[in-house]
Amino acid sequence: MNILKPAQAVLLNADLLPTILSEFEENQDEMFLYLFVNKTWAATLVRLLWKAPIWNSPRSYKLFLRTLRKSNATFAYGKLIRRLVFEPIKNREQPTFGNDDLKLFSIKSDRITHLTFGQTDNFFAAEAVCELVKNNPNLSGFAATKPCYNIAWLNIALSPVINGHCLKLTQLEIQNMRHFLIFLDYWPNGDYSDDAICQTRDLIREIGFKCPIFALDINVHIDDAMADMITQTFKSLKILHCETVSCSALKILLPYCKKLKWLSIAFSSEQPSDDIQQEIGSQFPSLDALNLFLPPHDWSPFTKALAPNQTNLRRINLFGCDSVTDEAFLPIAKCCVRLEFVGLICCQLLTDASISVLARNVSKYLKNINICRIPKLTDVSIIEFANNCHNLEKFVLDNCKKVTSRSLTLLVRKCKSLTELSGDYPRIIAAKIVSTLATQGNTKLQVLQIHSRHDPDSNIIEGKKYRRFDLGLLEKLADKCPKLKELELKCYITGLYPNLLINALYKLRNLEKLFMEPKQNLNREHIMKLENHPRLKEVRFEGGCSEDAMLYIKERNKNRKGMFIHVKPTY
Template identity: 90%
Template sequence: MKPSQAVLLNADLLPIILSEFEENQDEMFLYLFVNKTWAATLVRLLWKAPIWNSPRSYKSFLRTLKRSNVTFAYGKLIRRLVFEPIKNREQPSFANEDLKLFSTKSGRLTHLTFGQTDNFFSAEAVSELVKNNQNLLGFAATKPCYNIEWLNIALSPVINGHCLKLSQLEIQNMRHFLIFMDYWPNGDYSDDAISQTRNLIKEIGFKCPIFALDINVHIDDEMANMIIQTFKNLKILHCETVSCSALKILLPYCKKLKWLSIAFSSENPTEDVQQDIGSQFPSLDALNLFLPPHDWSPFTKALAPNQTNLRRINLFGCDSVTDEAFLPIAKNCLRLEFIGLICCQLLTDASISVLARNVGKNLKNINICRIPKLTDVSIIEIANSCHNLEKFVLESCKKVTSRSLTLLVRKCKSLTELSGDYPRIIAAKIVSTLAVQGNTKLQVLQIHSRHDPDSNILEGKKYRRFDLGLLEKLAEKCPKLRELELKCYITGLYPNLLINALYKLRNLEKLFMEPRQNQKLNREHIMKLENHPRLKEVRFDGGCSEDAISYIKERSKNKKGMFIHKIDKLLQLTTYIYRKSIPSYKKDRYN
């Protein structure tokens, strides 16, 4: 680099330059090692945590950390260290020695997570890592076998005042995991353990400015009193269950709460109690609710008028929520951007239609699953009102037809993700509409189709078949597709033509398809597919010849990124092909 270039391309200009590579992180990382300023600035800018996609990649990184003569102090660049399982990937195996290596090489961690992986770290090794990272902002331990004894040792540096900036705490060592006791023999689910965990949380709260608290525990009156005395600046609270009496204690003193996830315990509060609790909720940004079987309309009527700033709501498994209970939310919460309605089986078109009309301009993401009374009326209202919709997920709503879904595809031009399971004929019509109409913003398309004779009768027999021609048109009309999951019947799926069609999806990174068993991909097809310019992950459910499977097994043994997974007792093979890729990233849940 010339001196003049070094002056012009300084750290102040990097955010502007790197913003051009948001969609293709591969290209962004090509510039990581231009010089030390670029490398350090880039890592500071990233809000996501690196993921090692294969044992080969993380072992290479560990070997690099051990070296004394490296160009960059890579360990000092790490801010977030997360040990969690990666979907469809072989589980990396970390040892306590690896954790000690991070302790000596990485002294600038801000977030540390120990998730549900097969790795078990000793409390002493974790304690050493925590102690050597005094700027730690977030700590999470979500594996049930990390019991109270383990937590007391691992978090002792926090209790002793070594991490005075800690603001996010997540520990899940409670009765919620009782069903896993046989699998996690070290778990302690006694009342004494829960009392000790409460005391541990209290000690940390007195030492650190915690604003985000995620604990899988039932909040009773005693726990509620502890929270209001200890966590004065609480903005985010996730818990397992909460009693109505505890909410009466908690809510008046938690006026700063912005994100709340709770499940009401199994009790039947009176109308007066519901109104009293609902009216005391602070104005929230996000609310996740589980409501047990009961009439909750008095609660929602008291809750909704104060939630005018609510941007996210998720109702999960609320089987007893009726239109009477949901309509106050639809009429008052006009700034909603995300809506999740999972297994709310009593809701009808009346609720969804009113919701779509009222929040249409702001709504960006909607996830609807298992609402049997939902029909085309609701989806048409969403299509006509929610033109800024970016993500749409619909599953197990059997009364919805292609009439409304194709209208949604045509009218919602800002869609970046479209997912769902549909009858075969509806799936074909959705893809056909996309292939004709086009969508230059669509990045994720996940279509699962099922055989449903009733839908065939309802839809009529004449429809465009899903064939390779349709796939090629999809590549042309939706050029930004990064993830394509087509678990459906495709005609004319000849291997050579399929590979050629996939090459036309130039930005494709993940692919899941079901080739027909009588038209199998062979070794040469797999080798050609590996040369796709961006493809990193491919899964074929069946449809591979014996030599293709042998080739993938051979590559997998050589640890070159290929995996084979058996999916059923008939030994039907699902083949996974992974290109060695630049690490991807995961957003922090509290941002």
Template identity: 35%
Template sequence: MTLIYSLIEQNTAAQKVLLSPDVLFCISNYIDRQDDTFNCLFVNTVWTMVLVRQLWKSPIWKTAESYQKFLRTLRSRKPKFLYGNMVQRIIFKSHRCFESLPEFSSVDLKLISRKCPNIKHITISNQRQPFTVSNVTAMLSSTPNLISFTVSNCDNEWLHGALRPMREGLCPKLQHLEINDWNRNWGFDVLKDVGEKCRNITSLKLYQRVNKLEIARMIVKSFPNLQIFECKHINFAGLQGLLTGALKLKSLTSQFENDITDDAAETLSFAFAKLESLRIRIIHDIDYPKFSSSMSNYQSFLRHLHLATVHITDITVEKFAENCKFLESIEIYMCFHLTDNAIIALANHRNIHLKHLMIAYNARITDEGMKHIAINCKNLKTFIAMSCTKMTSSSFVNITRECKNLVEFTVRNYPWQTLASIVHTLSTRNKGTLKVFKAYDTGIRTNDNSFNLKLNAAALEKLAIRCPQIKSMVLRCRMQESDGSCLIRTLKKFQNLEELMICPPVKFTKSDIKQLEKHKRLKDITIIHGLTPEAESFLKERKNENKGGIYITVINNNNNQ
């Protein structure tokens, strides 16, 4: 950014070249933060005209005030730019899951529909006011460039009415349709109509059950270019109909029902398209050794595998690791019977090609298996471990010591002593590539202070120096730090930090909050049980006055402000 600011005062011919639009497009590829883009607006008028479009592509309303500012700008009679024409993505949902929605109105939707003709992506969280059938229909009718549409919590009547523009061919460019209906109380006829008019759809995600051959055949016939398909449940008939028709399928996500046995699944293994991603959930008491052995032989291009299958055994993972030569990402969730043998096979067969590993809720995988991952998978970029009771600090220290190019490291439900070991190892071994660090302890407060490594401000300062690229950090764990001001000063040394969740060891004061707000990058903070009464009052007053600044959420006894 120093170069960009210095350009403003430069007058030589060589330096003026850097201000041309052509060069700007090259430079902008290296600007990945919104605030940096905003600062570049002031270099010269040409840069302003180009970069303001990027800032307005996808507005985010973290507060009611920010939403009202957005509306006021759209209503402006003499704006400097046609801001509405720049908007491409609109998300009508709360910024965080535990917060209420901004107060949208029918008038707002009409204004957005009129002023923002180039919207390509729309997300709606529910069908309540003002997202009635008539309002959503009007909005979709005015978005001929729509590429993706996502809706949650809707019923059959709403879908039939609201999606009428799609059913009439008014959204010909639509590529992604996602219907997250928790009640699953709508018919598939609306899908048939949409698919027949929107032939470019390649991605379809449904919270529905595909349990009939006719339904599956209707889907593949109506969506001939389908590449990504997700549904809540699928039985053998549905899977059979889907696989025999979706020849372009690259990604499949679903939960197998009881009639998809190992033998039944094996008969379909050859029918699968050449997938790049396979996500399977299975809760019934069935293992799949035959299916995995046969299936893996046909899936030479598989890159991502997610298994949330309670009763599978080691052979399933072993076969996929052995035969899928491009496999680089695997997630193992609630696979209670997997042992070190599966992990060792994964380490041996995928070795340096493995980039992403997630293991959650397993009590049989031990430090021995993780040692092989650390030794063989040195190019690992992402590691996530949750509630694996046989893994000790040795597993995580080995991973952080040997995998020096980690970009994300997340551990959940481990003692604070283990988390301290992780922080200290990252602080000495990581090559500065880490961008996401999330640490959650078990929540059990012990008085054991005999551990020689502490998770305190000094340890975090070393992490900040070693890993300056950290953007997102969660410290929901016990820390051995008694000086709140010292901790605040340390947090400010994470120069690129944008999101922070923390459970402070001492309550932050009003002064601490003001110091934290001076961080140049920090945008979102969640503070759990960690404010003095004065600090809480300060944040409430600022919220009531609609003052700007960092977006701070306080959680106390399941209440937030």
């Protein structure tokens, strides 16, 4: 009989920790530091349990694995793990894991619900993954996205699922390439032979027969045969992501997928007639989210048939739809009035005629908009967003050269719920945006990412008199936007004297991530002082560091501990 120590008896269940901490609005991650013994690897467990770690470093993962191997550890930490994710850590040195580490998790962790094998440098043998899957019967989500995880690997790794050991699996993602590769004329990775496609279809069918899958993310082209298999096997499908799909396959698929709520598809390169477009568009179920890639063609008959049934649509993302015109987008702008997220990326033909209509119609619901490379967009649409969308929380605008500071500063002043503001602007516009924030303030803003470029044409449009972006403006920003957590200013800022800059950064008390281009040389002492910032976890500089500072950063990074600092050299 196992007798628990007093400390073990009062340990909170892992499922309760995120629930409890979600009630605390700020600094949830660092609260985990007070729940575990070893502060270096406690953050690693945060990632395994719930969210990204506090200090991302190979050292913390190694220490955590060392603790798991101990036979006399105070707590059974392995049993706390619910999510095990192997993915690249942005801007960090990648931890190294081997098959022995995976076997350790197989022995120590039998309550994992989600497994993800992403595109890291680590490669795991299919047999090791198979053992881990088999020892976690409560698995509800599995994802494998690394190119070398081919169909032969998947057949072995997922054999416990096929054999009925994981009857709770509801989410399956198997891809060896990402969605953006649909823009290439060929697939550099993956086996697209007829045999591989048949094996993939058979594997998905076997899993679908055994498990109540409702979310399916696959890297294959859905043809008629695949569509038939999906309709016969996945009766409760709510989420479907695929690479490409034929119109004939959609005609088979859509009538039997009435429960679909989230759909991501790219139409194949065929050019359907108006009648076929109308037939397909009218068969779409009422969705919550729709991601679309439409190849060059007139798609207005499709959208006119699609939009009237999408009155409850909350998210839409049109990516690379450079043939979509205002005529095609207007039905969506008029009918989909409950949109909370809108992504319009590289939709070259759209103009204010349809986007301003969208802004007026989604005024009460819109929270997040991402607009990139729409050359005909002007201040007219941005002013409509500013005047109508006062619940807007995230605004991203990149490479829309006809938009000026007149509309952007108005949006900053009127949208007081903004938590994230990002974009690529000419220098003069970037300075005016930051100046407006520093003057008007925003107590909710957490992320500010401004990239500026030298654009002589914008100087002519804006006029030469404008507020210079200097250190004083940065200090005012700290005062007026106290909740800033991420600050990325790839801008020309004057007066960045090292001591004054460090003092200004200390005024940003909640800052966790920083990216700047300091023009004056920061020395070793400045970096050491920056390390003592109360919450700063990640610093990236583009130039601006002296030789002794660079040597110190190189030496400290060898220890792989604490704040991450990276300096990109300038030439």
